[in-house]
Amino acid sequence: MPIGGRSGSGNPSRRSTSTPRFRTVRRPRRPPTHAAHVGAHRQKDGLNYLGLAPRVGRRAGTLLTQVAELAEAHGSRRVRTSIEQNLIVLDIPDDQLDSLSTALDTVDLPSRPSTFRRQTMACTGIEFCKLAIVNTKDRAMTVVEELERRRPNFDTWFTLNFNGCPNSCARIQTADIGLRGQIVTTVDGDQVEGFNVQLGGGLTAQTDFGRKTRGVKVTATELPDYLERVLRRFQETRQPDESFSAWVARSDDTTLT
């Protein structure tokens, strides 16, 4: 459960079991358009490109070598990175597409990943960044695996971004769920790694920067439980075709904690 929050915000266990309530804010319900580039797509010149989803953007040098060799063996000489930390292999002939997709699956680079894996990104974090407060990549990988296991049928467009500090290299303000790393104090008084939560951000005409929900903070350990709870409420109470950000905009803080 989340910890912290504004003083007087009530018992978290009571909040988590109460009936979701909604604000009267109205926003367009159209889901955001997006261009993750993941999957197989036709190029203008008649060739194809294949977008791949590494685990939260992590790509070892050995993996990149494998990608280059597989791409070349299937007729491609161009590989690009995307702003969502994904990989894109370009210029693939039709008769090589399925074979290349299968080969990349074997090196853990799926072109048909889960919603969570496709759109979860994390900054470098404490492993390599001197400004970081928390671990981001490993945390994000754990969260993706947990959400894939707990919400296997979740197929709504959804972005989840992790920052290791307030500098926001992973652009948490424009994510459906943005997590900013910080040290938080548990109910037992221990200081542990955790995250401040912002919800419902985006870059479309219908979205704003993510909403800070009464300063909700979640420990790293509790994060999978918190995310599962919010996503479950979204699935249970969303209107037809409603995007996550639109649902956040009309939900009250109790629903989002």
Ligand code: SF4
């Ligand atoms: S957001 Fe902070 S911790 Fe993450 S890479 Fe940027 S400066 Fe480092």
